[in-house]
Amino acid sequence: MSVGIPKNKASYNLAGKGVCDYADCILVDDDLYVLYENVAARSGENVLWIKKINLNTFDGREEKHPDLFRKHLRPELEGASTLHVGGNNVLVEGREGLVISSTDRALILDEEVCAIEKWKSPMENFFSDNSYFRSSDVNDPAKGYDIFDVERKVITGHLDCDLSFVKPISKWLIAGQRKNTNLAIFSIKDNCYVFELDNSRYRYRSQDTLRIIRFASTEESLFALCGDALVVVDLEKFSVVKELNYLDSNFLQKLLVKYDCSKADLLASSISVERFGVVLSGGFNPGYVLCLDMIKENPYIWLNDGYDDMLGVCSKEDIVFGLDNRRPTAWDKFTGEKIWVASARGMANNVQVGRGWLVCSQVAGYIACYQLKKSFVSPYRPAV
Structure with a gap:
């Protein structure tokens, strides 16, 4: 079945004014994970809660939909958090690092565990191959990432890397930027770098002092937006196969x-x-x-x-x-x-496409969900 064209009007509008101060969401097929967050300076309390909403069966009553998780945060923590989903686990990154099971709603990792392991907030974290990886100190990337067994709740290893803005790109590979801003690919299995790209070769805006690289991947390739260039890296040979200005x-x-x-x-x-x-x-x-x-x-x-x-x-x-x-x-x-x-102009700055839904959102608390209905096949699609 081809991807469809949405209805002109959003089926659901979530996390609107008066519901929360900040919001983030992740669309996985037809399930929408929504992170809601209030801060004391605006709403009088520091609280975070998460809902898992199946958009196909949702009745539209956001306030009545059960929470997957809810927690009051320490008052000294400020700023908006980010939501990630890894397998059957939900990760919260930012003000406080949390790992929650999406199947039984159990809190797997919280501030008590973080204190035992001497982890600091805020942090960077991710799941890969059923293991949880968390930065030892986000302000000092050279301290690397601890590998945490979520079942036994113990550290089982350490990644000796200095990466920031990390994303898993395969079962055993992660990508990010080193302290010198170079793009790098790191092997979790071998605990070593397998590729590095000199970021000083590319042109950025003068305001972008971090020289941030945006990237996305397929099974075969990593596509990196390095300032004024699009760089394609072969993930089998770990070499640049194409570069476009x-x-x-x-x-x-x-x-x-x-x-x-x-x-x-x-x-x-x-x-x-x-x-x-x-x-x-x-x-x-x-x-x-x-x-x-x-x-x-x-x-x-x-x-x-x-x-x-x-x-x-x-x-x-x-x-x-x-x-x-x-x-x-x-x-x-x-x-x-x-x-x-769409029939109405929204406030979104992010777009996600699922199995049957289009979700548009922004961090200040606006999430619009459009159902994909009428299938579309381009008359200009090349003949196979």
């Missing part, structure tokens, strides 16, 4: 003239990947969505632009979903033709 493409060169802007203004801030399809988006006035097919000799397929922020996210079929001037939008993946626009 996307700012030199005809599409972006035309934007330089159209908007009388600089190349720094056109640096992308987001990357999305599905097989060999890549979508870059961002820009800093103008905004744009640029679609690429990395198999083609000339990979640039189409570009849509505007004066406002734009975001594009690949789907598994013929649609690129995203945001155009904060309005949820869908484009034909092969032509860039706009095929759907």
Whole structure:
């Protein structure tokens, strides 16, 4: 079954004004995990709660839906937390590191365990191959990551790496940035680096002192947005197989003239990947969505632009979903033709596509859920 076009109006609006101060969410197939958070400065209390909502069976009564977990936080902790899902576990990253089982709602790891292990908050953490990895000290990446057995509640090992912004990219591999900002791939199995890319070669905005690399992966490749370049790394040979300076493409060169802007203004801030399809988006006035097919000799397929922020996210079929001037939008993946626009402009800055749902959200507490209904097959899809 092909991915469908959503209804024009959101089926559910969650985490709205008066419900919470901050919110984050993760869409896994048709299950939406929602992290709600209140802070004392705004709501008089520091409390965090999580709901697991199956969007197919949800009755729309958010306040009546049972909590997966609820906890009052220490008053000295400030800021918004981030939600991650790893297998049957839910991870909270930020003000306080928590691991909760999504099957029996049990608290696996909390501040008491963190105190025993001398872990500090905030932290970076992730799950890989049923193990929990947590940074020893987020302010000193060189201290590496402890490996924690969630069943026995003991540390079983340590990763000797200095990575930040870490993501698992396979069963035994993680990727992130070293202290020198280089992109690196690290083997959990062998406890060593297997690839490193010199980040000093690429151009970033002067304000981006951290020189942050955005990346996404498939089973075969890692696609890294390194400032003004798109770099493709083979995950079997651990070598660069393609490098594109996307700012030199005809599409972006035309934007330089159209908007009388600089190349720094056109640096992308987001990357999305599905097989060999890549979508870059961002820009800093103008905004744009640029679609690429990395198999083609000339990979640039189409570009849509505007004066406002734009975001594009690949789907598994013929649609690129995203945001155009904060309005949820869908484009034909092969032509860039706009095929759907939501009836109302929202406040989202993030888009997720599940099995039958499109979810748009932002950290300040706005989550809109659109059901994918009418199937779409592009008339421009290449014949197999």
